[in-house]
Amino acid sequence: MLKYFSRRLISALLLLFFVIFVTFTLFMAVPADPARLSCGKTCSEETRMRIRHAMEIDLPIQEQYLRFVKGIFVGRTYNKESVEPRKCDAPCLGFSFRSDEDVTQTLLRRAPVTFSLALGASIIWLFGGVLLGMASALRRGKFIDKAVQSFALFFSSLQIYLIGWVVSLYLVIKHHILPTPTYVSPFDSVTAWASGMLLPWLTLAFISMAGYARLTRAGMIETLSEDFIRTARSNGLTKTRVQFRHGLRAAITPIVTIFGLDLGGLLGGAVITESTFGLKGIGTLSLEAVYELDLPLIIGTVIFGAFFIIMANLIVDMLYAALDPKVRISK
Amino acid sequence: MSSFLEVKDLSVRFPVESGVVHAVNGISFNLESGKSLGIVGESGSGKSVTSLAIMGLLKESSAQISGSIFLDGQELVTASERDMQKIRSTKISMIFQDSLAALNPYFRIGKQIAEVYQAHNKVSKADAKNRAIEMLDRVGIPNAAKRFSDYPHQFSGGMRQRAMIAMALVCNPKLLIADEPTTALDVTVQSQILELLKDIQKEFATSIIFITHDIGVISEFADDVLVMYAGRAVEKGSVVSVLTKPQHPYSWSLLSSIPDLNSHVTKFHSISGMPPSMLELSKGCAFEPRCDFKSHVAGGRCAMELPDLHSLAESQTQQSRCFLSNSDREELLVPRQFLDK
Numbered sequence: 001m002l003k004y005f006s007r008r009l010i011s012a013l014l015l016l017f018f019v020i021f022v023t024f025t026l027f028m029a030v031p032a033d034p035a036r037l038s039c040g041k042t043c044s045e046e047t048r049m050r051i052r053h054a055m056e057i058d059l060p061i062q063e064q065y066l067r068f069v070k071g072i073f074v075g076r077t078y079n080k081e082s083v084e085p086r087k088c089d090a091p092c093l094g095f096s097f098r099s100d101e102d103v104t105q106t107l108l109r110r111a112p113v114t115f116s117l118a119l120g121a122s123i124i125w126l127f128g129g130v131l132l133g134m135a136s137a138l139r140r141g142k143f144i145d146k147a148v149q150s151f152a153l154f155f156s157s158l159q160i161y162l163i164g165w166v167v168s169l170y171l172v173i174k175h176h177i178l179p180t181p182t183y184v185s186p187f188d189s190v191t192a193w194a195s196g197m198l199l200p201w202l203t204l205a206f207i208s209m210a211g212y213a214r215l216t217r218a219g220m221i222e223t224l225s226e227d228f229i230r231t232a233r234s235n236g237l238t239k240t241r242v243q244f245r246h247g248l249r250a251a252i253t254p255i256v257t258i259f260g261l262d263l264g265g266l267l268g269g270a271v272i273t274e275s276t277f278g279l280k281g282i283g284t285l286s287l288e289a290v291y292e293l294d295l296p297l298i299i300g301t302v303i304f305g306a307f308f309i310i311m312a313n314l315i316v317d318m319l320y321a322a323l324d325p326k327v328r329i330s331k
Numbered sequence: 332m333s334s335f336l337e338v339k340d341l342s343v344r345f346p347v348e349s350g351v352v353h354a355v356n357g358i359s360f361n362l363e364s365g366k367s368l369g370i371v372g373e374s375g376s377g378k379s380v381t382s383l384a385i386m387g388l389l390k391e392s393s394a395q396i397s398g399s400i401f402l403d404g405q406e407l408v409t410a411s412e413r414d415m416q417k418i419r420s421t422k423i424s425m426i427f428q429d430s431l432a433a434l435n436p437y438f439r440i441g442k443q444i445a446e447v448y449q450a451h452n453k454v455s456k457a458d459a460k461n462r463a464i465e466m467l468d469r470v471g472i473p474n475a476a477k478r479f480s481d482y483p484h485q486f487s488g489g490m491r492q493r494a495m496i497a498m499a500l501v502c503n504p505k506l507l508i509a510d511e512p513t514t515a516l517d518v519t520v521q522s523q524i525l526e527l528l529k530d531i532q533k534e535f536a537t538s539i540i541f542i543t544h545d546i547g548v549i550s551e552f553a554d555d556v557l558v559m560y561a562g563r564a565v566e567k568g569s570v571v572s573v574l575t576k577p578q579h580p581y582s583w584s585l586l587s588s589i590p591d592l593n594s595h596v597t598k599f600h601s602i603s604g605m606p607p608s609m610l611e612l613s614k615g616c617a618f619e620p621r622c623d624f625k626s627h628v629a630g631g632r633c634a635m636e637l638p639d640l641h642s643l644a645e646s647q648t649q650q651s652r653c654f655l656s657n658s659d660r661e662e663l664l665v666p667r668q669f670l671d672k
Contacts (some may be wrong), residue, residue, distance in 0.1 A: 232435065325484070
């Protein structure tokens with residue numbers, strides 16, 4: 001188990017290095033001079049050179065890369081020899097061209113919004129989806145099955161910006177049924193946090209729930225036809241026990257896998273959902289960064305997102321080993 | 332002595348899109364307490380469906396069951412699912428062919444056994460665990476207390492089948508249905524499992540229904556035999572009489588298909604043709620299209636009329652479903668190698 005874990009961890013780290021390398025290379029490939037971008041319209045050659053030096057982009061490219069990687073893992077100090085060195089703690093992703101703010105700090109400031117959105121929505125869709133899928137599988141061909149299937153088809157065909165706006169228009173603006181989506185820190189007020197996030201949660205959850213309902217349904221139907229289900233029944237176990245303990249246990253494994261990956265992707269920023277509801281999370285941050293060609297911020301959001309996707313993969317691998325005894329033993 | 336299990340005129344039909352599958356058509360048999368019955372027949376002859384019907388494991392939505400199944404005086408065909416849940420495992424248990432698929436891969440073997448015990452007895456977790464270990468030990472799992480925590484894939488095929496037997500017997504059922512329990516095992520393990528079943532039958536006084544397509548296994552195991560073809564009993568009687576003096580052409584063919592170790596045959600006997608479609612019941616004998624002896628019955632009667640399952644003159648216990656006259660049978664009775672066995 002430990003061997004399995006360390007092997008996964010090493011490959012995750014390698015992958016992260018690779019992503020950093022690619023992101024940095026792309027950054028360098030952009031035909032824009034960061035110094036010009038940051039020094040405004042009236043920019044003398046002298047100022048430009050000074051900014052280049054301050055950003056340490058006048059160094060040879062390999063030196064820049066080494067410092068960048070070093071910054072991420074141990075931190076770095078810009079212009080060490082000058083009168084005003086600028087310290088940047090690990091994980092250092094540099095400073096924004098526009099606001100001059102530490103990119104890591106910006107990300108951390110915006111992250112709670114994205115995390116709240118992702119966690120809340122994913123919990124709703126996981127439980128909702130699995131329950132609907134179970135109900136559907138256990139009443140196969142009956143009314144509830146057809147209802148769930150139509151529901152799933154309907155919601156999975158919709159796009160978040162469409163229902164997001166329609167729901168906002170009718171339930172928030174016209175009829176005041178739901179509160180306006182805003183982010184309030186749960187540490188200030190849990191109720192304000194939950195009610196502010198309710199609409200984005202539900203919208204995002206309903207769209208993803210459809211897929212989970214279908215996946216659960218298919219998995220349950222397959223599992224219920226397995227021999228071990230027949231054995232459980234032949235042993236006189238109750239229906240609920242057979243279906244939930246023996247059935248769901250087997251059907252849940254692939255769902256957990258996909259859930260981990262979906263959640264990981266979402267933690268890196270839900271661009272469309274966040275911008276639909278005007279939430280200031282990582283997703284909207286990356287949009288802003290792109291609009292403003294704020295390269296350090298773009299790199300920051302990309303690495304941030306990649307980090308969560310890689311972590312999610314790692315966790316899913318671990319969970320898989322915990323969930324499937326065959327994986328657990330053989331590795 | 333009244334029978335412990337009485338199956339009367341049991342029929343099972345599955346309505347499907349293209350018609351109705353007549354899986355079992357009027358099977359009747361009795362089983363006395365502590366005895367064993369072997370049911371033989373090829374795939375699709377209705378052996379497994381019969382046993383699933385006894386267990387009440389056929390889906391009400393897809394299977395139409397008629398006739399009656401009396402267990403200890405209780406009618407099972409009309410019993411509610413709730414009643415059946417109580418009967419399963421405490422009165423009837425079943426072991427299946429493919430033990431790897433039949434055990435839940437996600438739970439430890441011991442836990443699966445303990446779960447069954449706990450479902451039917453008000454006992455603590457620790458007691459259930461002890462009971463499971465005791466049963467694992469009883470069926471010959473070495474180091475049972477340690478192997479309790481193994482998962483099914485960590486057991487060998489033979490051990491898994493032993494664990495299945497332990498699980499089936501954990502609540503002391505009166506009847507054990509073994510649906511081809513040795514088919515997936517190699518020959519040495521197969522005989523070990525058969526020995527185990529024999530021992531257990533003696534020890535627990537369990538009645539056993541042994542379903543197989545291997546007549547050799549039956550000869551070792553059962554008191555009585557029921558030969559099934561196309562959902563009907565074509566022959567039944569005591570093991571000795573059916574195996575030494577089979578009366579139905581299908582039984583003859585089955586027995587002739589067993590290769591003889593002592594002779595140098597290069598070609599095995601096989602029954603020509605295919606089993607009939609169960610979608611349409613023929614008017615006559617279902618075996619008629621494949622029967623080598625139908626010409627001995629006058630006027631093509633075999634294809635027109637279904638013979639009764641009737642007792643034979645010399646033996647009251649053996650019954651056969653064939654129009655051949657007794658004298659014809661005597662004449663046709665092919666010398667067969669199995670007679671020496």
